[in-house]
Amino acid sequence: MKNKVNFIPKVTGDGSFTFFSSEFGEHFHSHYGARQESFGKFAIPTQLSIKAKQQHLKVLDICYGLGYNTAAALETIWRANPDCHVELIGLEINVSVAKNAIERQLFSYWNSEYTEILRQLAFTQQVNSARLTAKLLIGDARNLIKSLSNSGFYADAIFLDPFSPPQCPQLWTIEFIRQVAQYLHSNGLLATYSCAAAVRTALIAAGLAIASTPPIGRRTPGTVAGWELTSNAFLLLSQREREHLLTKAAIPYRDPQLKDSATTMIHRRIQEQNESQLETTSHWRKRWS
Numbered sequence: 001m002k003n004k005v006n007f008i009p010k011v012t013g014d015g016s017f018t019f020f021s022s023e024f025g026e027h028f029h030s031h032y033g034a035r036q037e038s039f040g041k042f043a044i045p046t047q048l049s050i051k052a053k054q055q056h057l058k059v060l061d062i063c064y065g066l067g068y069n070t071a072a073a074l075e076t077i078w079r080a081n082p083d084c085h086v087e088l089i090g091l092e093i094n095v096s097v098a099k100n101a102i103e104r105q106l107f108s109y110w111n112s113e114y115t116e117i118l119r120q121l122a123f124t125q126q127v128n129s130a131r132l133t134a135k136l137l138i139g140d141a142r143n144l145i146k147s148l149s150n151s152g153f154y155a156d157a158i159f160l161d162p163f164s165p166p167q168c169p170q171l172w173t174i175e176f177i178r179q180v181a182q183y184l185h186s187n188g189l190l191a192t193y194s195c196a197a198a199v200r201t202a203l204i205a206a207g208l209a210i211a212s213t214p215p216i217g218r219r220t221p222g223t224v225a226g227w228e229l230t231s232n233a234f235l236l237l238s239q240r241e242r243e244h245l246l247t248k249a250a251i252p253y254r255d256p257q258l259k260d261s262a263t264t265m266i267h268r269r270i271q272e273q274n275e276s277q278l279e280t281t282s283h284w285r286k287r288w289s
């Protein structure tokens, strides 16, 4: 991992900026709107404005990146309840992403209070104020997640925002997601932009119930997960989506020791798919076209 990188800003559909990662070959956000994605795929599906009735909330932001999801969470919570105390942990492998975003002044769309919080997180990795205790942990999320054990940290909201599964399979595996789920409060919600069948299988294998989140910008929905999703507010999976989970696409990525390379995980999955009797995903797609 090259940590000292200059990222090139790119404007997205809602006027906010994202970066391109030459290492992962992807933009950090949807080109429809970086800021819109943070609210629509993460802060809103985890129901933070409702949860903010509590006086104290815990948020785990996996793949902190530029910090948009953290900023969207704080804005959503404090708009609903300015007195809510937030404890936030961000996990990120490359701190220069957050530093670059501040240095390049990408946050003109955010109130200066949030920009100042993101600046402190990028440059000192912590914020301690009357209504926020935040730290940004730097390293591979597969190792950092283990450091939360015995911390008593059970998140009301978890954001899972890695690059796409084919580019970053290590953060979408059965084993990593099982670890993450351990830190989800019994009433907490985990949100991700992905609706990939392999990701949904890993969430279910961790014991979580899943639902779709409305498409934002692109055609495909995201996913929200919790120990129980009983409210009518959740979009149950359609028949088409449920059958997707019975195809070869639903075979998850595996990383038994949480230390394999992306290439190893991809090959392992292809092998499992080749040996599987499940319906091919192209056949499923044809049936539903």
Ligand SMILES: C[S@@+](CC[C@H](N)C(=O)[O-])C[C@H]1O[C@@H](n2cnc3c(N)ncnc32)[C@H](O)[C@@H]1O
Residues within 6 Å of the ligand: 027, 028, 029, 038, 062, 063, 064, 065, 066, 067, 068, 069, 070, 091, 092, 093, 094, 097, 139, 140, 141, 142, 161, 162, 163, 168, 170, 171
């Ligand atoms: C899609 S971007 C996240 C965007 C971010 N949530 C935001 O709001 O700006 C994915 C992020 O995952 C980070 N990342 C990649 N591999 C990682 C790993 N193994 N552990 C932790 N972070 C990782 C990348 O550096 C990048 O910042």
